[in-house]
Amino acid sequence: MKKYLFNVMAAAFIFPLFPTVASTDNEAFLAAEKKVRYGDYQDLKTALNTLDHPLKPYVEKVYWQRHPHIKYRAEIENYLTVYQNTPLEWPVRKAWLDYLKKLNNKEAFIHNYRETANTELSCTYLTYQLDLGAPETAILNQVSDLWTVVKSQPEECDGLFSLWRKKGYMTNEAVWQRVTLAAEDGSPSLLPYLKTLLPKHERYLADLYLKVRRDPSASAGLYRYKNKSPKEAQIALYGVKRLVWRDKELALKAWEKLENMFSYSDDDKAGVYYSFALSLASSGHKQASFWLNKVPKERQDRKLMQWQLANLLKTQDWAGIAAFFTGKDNLTLGQQYWLAYSYAQRGEHQKAEQIWAKVAANRDYYGFLAAARLGLPVALNNAPLQVDQQLVDKVSNAPGFKRAKALHELERYTSARREWNYLTNTSSDDEKLAASKLAADHQWHDSVIFTLATIKAWDYVELRFPFAFQNIFERYSKRNKIDVAWSIAIARRESSFAPDARSHANARGLMQLLPSTADYINKGSVASSRLYQPRTNVMLGTRYLQYLKKKNNGNEILATASYNAGYHRIKRWLPDEAIPAELWIELIPYRETRDYVKNVFAYRQVYHTRLNREGNILAPILTMKMGG
Numbered sequence: 001m002k003k004y005l006f007n008v009m010a011a012a013f014i015f016p017l018f019p020t021v022a023s024t025d026n027e028a029f030l031a032a033e034k035k036v037r038y039g040d041y042q043d044l045k046t047a048l049n050t051l052d053h054p055l056k057p058y059v060e061k062v063y064w065q066r067h068p069h070i071k072y073r074a075e076i077e078n079y080l081t082v083y084q085n086t087p088l089e090w091p092v093r094k095a096w097l098d099y100l101k102k103l104n105n106k107e108a109f110i111h112n113y114r115e116t117a118n119t120e121l122s123c124t125y126l127t128y129q130l131d132l133g134a135p136e137t138a139i140l141n142q143v144s145d146l147w148t149v150v151k152s153q154p155e156e157c158d159g160l161f162s163l164w165r166k167k168g169y170m171t172n173e174a175v176w177q178r179v180t181l182a183a184e185d186g187s188p189s190l191l192p193y194l195k196t197l198l199p200k201h202e203r204y205l206a207d208l209y210l211k212v213r214r215d216p217s218a219s220a221g222l223y224r225y226k227n228k229s230p231k232e233a234q235i236a237l238y239g240v241k242r243l244v245w246r247d248k249e250l251a252l253k254a255w256e257k258l259e260n261m262f263s264y265s266d267d268d269k270a271g272v273y274y275s276f277a278l279s280l281a282s283s284g285h286k287q288a289s290f291w292l293n294k295v296p297k298e299r300q301d302r303k304l305m306q307w308q309l310a311n312l313l314k315t316q317d318w319a320g321i322a323a324f325f326t327g328k329d330n331l332t333l334g335q336q337y338w339l340a341y342s343y344a345q346r347g348e349h350q351k352a353e354q355i356w357a358k359v360a361a362n363r364d365y366y367g368f369l370a371a372a373r374l375g376l377p378v379a380l381n382n383a384p385l386q387v388d389q390q391l392v393d394k395v396s397n398a399p400g401f402k403r404a405k406a407l408h409e410l411e412r413y414t415s416a417r418r419e420w421n422y423l424t425n426t427s428s429d430d431e432k433l434a435a436s437k438l439a440a441d442h443q444w445h446d447s448v449i450f451t452l453a454t455i456k457a458w459d460y461v462e463l464r465f466p467f468a469f470q471n472i473f474e475r476y477s478k479r480n481k482i483d484v485a486w487s488i489a490i491a492r493r494e495s496s497f498a499p500d501a502r503s504h505a506n507a508r509g510l511m512q513l514l515p516s517t518a519d520y521i522n523k524g525s526v527a528s529s530r531l532y533q534p535r536t537n538v539m540l541g542t543r544y545l546q547y548l549k550k551k552n553n554g555n556e557i558l559a560t561a562s563y564n565a566g567y568h569r570i571k572r573w574l575p576d577e578a579i580p581a582e583l584w585i586e587l588i589p590y591r592e593t594r595d596y597v598k599n600v601f602a603y604r605q606v607y608h609t610r611l612n613r614e615g616n617i618l619a620p621i622l623t624m625k626m627g628g
Helices: 005-014 023-038 041-050 056-066 070-082 089-103 106-112 119-131 136-147 155-166 172-184 188-195 200-214 216-220 230-243 248-261 266-282 288-294 302-314 318-325 333-345 349-359 365-374 389-396 399-409 413-425 429-441 445-454 470-479 484-495 515-522 528-532 534-551 556-565 567-573 581-586 591-610 619-623
Strands: none
Touching: 023 041, 023 056, 023 399, 041 056, 056 070, 056 089, 070 089, 070 106, 089 106, 089 119, 106 119, 119 136, 119 155, 136 155, 136 172, 172 188, 172 200, 172 230, 188 200, 200 216, 200 230, 216 230, 216 248, 230 248, 230 266, 248 266, 266 288, 266 302, 288 302, 302 318, 302 333, 302 581, 318 333, 333 349, 333 365, 349 365, 365 591, 365 619, 389 399, 389 429, 399 413, 413 429, 413 445, 429 445, 470 484, 470 534, 484 534, 484 556, 484 591, 515 528, 515 534, 528 534, 534 556, 556 567, 556 581, 556 591, 581 591, 581 619
16 A cells, blocks of 8 residues: 555654744754764753754754663664654664664564665574574575675674575575676676585686686687586676677677577577677677667667667668658657658658657657757647645645755755655655645755656646756856856756765766866866855856867857767767768767757757747757768
8 A cells, every 4th residue: 555645754743843943943953963962861851852843853863873772772662663764763773773783682683673785784683583483494595585695795694694504505506696696797706705615517617707707708719618508608698798898799700609509598699689789789880780680679678779770870771760660659759750850851751740740749859859840839838836735734844844944954965855755755646746846945956856757747847947046057157158048957957956966976066067177177276065066066067168169169069968978089979971960969879978968958948948038949950060
């Protein structure tokens, strides 16, 4: 049964609701939090008795995390019950379980344990259950899943694994399963150890897997397959699918021989065809079409269809595009657009215009392109958000929302998002819409964007494409002589307007600038922390856009692609002979950059229209050429 916000959060209403947070309340909360962090139990009770603040549970959280004690078991367990499944629960439960483990209090540990990805705690839980008389078979069956993983497990699992092995659960099949996981998906450094667990006559297989993992070309050495066994076939299959991404010619030759050496199933072969097709098509190999056509229809996913299209576009095989897509169901807007394009190139203009007219009705890169082709106005399809005010009031009074709001005020954005995610993950769709309205009122733009996306509420354009930090974008876009709709579209795509956004590559802030890029553009060092300040980030981000536009001779398509993938890489992607700009965009070899350019131009059109400007900014793409 689906649980909704106010059912799930009923326990949280044990505490009274609090009024809107004032700065003095925040000061009181911060003082209480600091006091209990280093204080004693009496400090906690004093804080709880005197503090009137939505974040009162966070004061308790700090204390129980740092000062768990068995004599307060009832209070800690009550806290864990009241805040079960909220962001407050796990930090306290983890600290409590660690404490009980140190005490070796098996009964209390088992009582308080909840399923977790923490293997150390899981193994301790299963060990304690065995110690207290749980059925051995039931426990050891669970150990199998803990052992058959891609990495070494913590020492807390050693005793369990020893008993599991002694009782005969470590079968040859289980060992081989872990060998496969370690070699293909996890840590190949485990293979020397796993080799010792294999039967003597199969230990060479672990060495072969390790060699192929480190050097896929080893899979082409047929002499390595001594017995032509199914396990050797498995390793060869893994190796040749990796090899095609490193040495295409060697992989093609190797597969021709391996296919005859081993008896592969149709499914195995289809996997090879798929890998070969992707690798060869993405590099423009002359055999790409052959391998794309070998992939069975049931394996032709969106990624492969894109490369099939790209391969046909590259050769400008308009008849091939028409033949490939005509009659297929559920074509994407992009596939429909290029099918129409192929008809137009063959002189079948009526067919082309009929398809483009349907595509043009969509708020999308291809929709805007199709509208430009037909001279139609762009369709934003905006739907004003209408939510029952009683529902909005109900959400605004939910403790989770109050906590998220207070955390935002304290600029604890990560904790605020955790509360927001809990709030919305336990909400109905109508409650999500009400929450989105509240978030928009508070200018939590990224929360609005992601929440509406979870329920596919695409047509609330004003909420999904807000004029966030508008004054800042207008000021620095004007200063750096770039279109404000372009700069704000970049930020919408990069960070969804989260000022504290940070990528895995260490890009930061609204426009996701790398510290090194900021230093270069600033012609001097910029403190990384300043990149989280909207003004600094937009000032440098718009200056960087201006720089890239100049580097690309005013070409904003190339500048946009360079913002994502780098100027020098983009230059390598330009063809020797000029081709239409829309065709070049479709043939960008990196999917991330290809989608990035399309999204930025689509978002730019949305903002262009929302700024009450006329015209279709994608129209010039139809007459531009790239390369040459």
